Amino acid sequence: MLRCSYVCVTYSFIWRYVHKCMWKSVSFVKREKVRRAILEHLVSGPATPTDISKRTKLHRPSVSRALIELQEAGLVDCLTPKEKLGRIYRISKTGKDVYEKLCKLK
Numbered sequence: 001m002l003r004c005s006y007v008c009v010t011y012s013f014i015w016r017y018v019h020k021c022m023w024k025s026v027s028f029v030k031r032e033k034v035r036r037a038i039l040e041h042l043v044s045g046p047a048t049p050t051d052i053s054k055r056t057k058l059h060r061p062s063v064s065r066a067l068i069e070l071q072e073a074g075l076v077d078c079l080t081p082k083e084k085l086g087r088i089y090r091i092s093k094t095g096k097d098v099y100e101k102l103c104k105l106k
Contacts, residue, residue, distance in 0.1 A: 042091040
């Protein structure tokens with residue numbers, strides 16, 4: 001009986017922690033239009049910073065900086081990390097979840 005209670009409390013704590021972290025990530029993306037635009041673009045498929053810059057009409061250095069921030073936050077993955085130029089990025093599972101929550105807020 002004690003074990004079940006412990007597991008239920010632990011699961012509840014973990015769920016609240018994950019839920020809170022999710023909303024922090026939503027807030028992180030919502031605060032800056034470049035991050036929002038990048039997630040919106042990457043939902044359709046992987047892309048390079050140059051591709052994202054051309055389609056969103058944002059400056060490439062801003063896109064590159066935001067991609068690094070999103071990668072550090074675990075919202076995008078770099079598929080070609082060893083490349084110096086033409087790195088390809090995709091949205092992560094967490095990034096998709098954050099994007100879905102952002103869409104619901106609009």
